[in-house]
Amino acid sequence: MDNELWDEFHRVVNMTSRELSEWLRIESATPESEEVPDRAGTETGQHVLHVLRKRKADLTPDDVELIRHVVDQVHAQRREDLEPVQGDSAWRHALMDIGHDPLRAPERSRSEARPSE
Template structure:
C-alpha cells in the first residue's frame, strides 16, 4: 500500500467504483455481451478470457471476502479497478449508452454507468 494509506482509501474508492453486487456481476459475466468486449492477452484471435472479464471474476471474490482477509495483491487489484473505471468514465460516448461496448466493458469491471 502507498505510504500513509492503510488500505482505507483504496477500499472506499473501490466500493464507490464498483456499484454492482456480486450476484449481479456474476450473472452479467455469463452473457454473450460480456464476453464480446475487452482486450485479450495475445490479441483478439488469441481467444480465451478478456482482461476485464477476468477482473470481473476477481471483483466478485473481493466483494465476498471480509476486509480483514484482503491481501496486498487484493488491494493492488482494487486500485487497478478504480483506475480503469475512472479512465473509462472519462471517455463516455454521447447519446444512449445502454447497448454499447463502452458500458459492457465497464460492467465487466463491476461498474454499471446507468445506475
C-alpha cells in the first residue's frame, strides 16, 4: 500500500481508536442489551477500528480494500477540505460509524498516535 492512501485514511478517519470504540458501543446499545465491546457497531466500523490499531506493514489485502472504501465513502459525502459541517444526525452517525466525525476540524491534534510503519 502506498503512503498517500495510508495518510489519506488517517486524515479522513479523524476519530481516535478509543473514540471510535466508544462510539460503536454507544451506537449499538439498546435499552434491552449492550453489545460486547469487540462486537459493537457495524462490521465495517469494527474493521476500521482494527486497522487503526495496526502498523502499515501489517495490513492485509482486506485491510487495504477497507481503507480505499472508507476514503471513497468520506470523499463522496464530504467536501475535499473536510471543514466541520452540520448535517442531519443519520448522516453524521453513518460517517462516525466508519471513524469520521463531520463536526471535527481536520487539524485536530490526536490524543493517540497512529501506529508507525
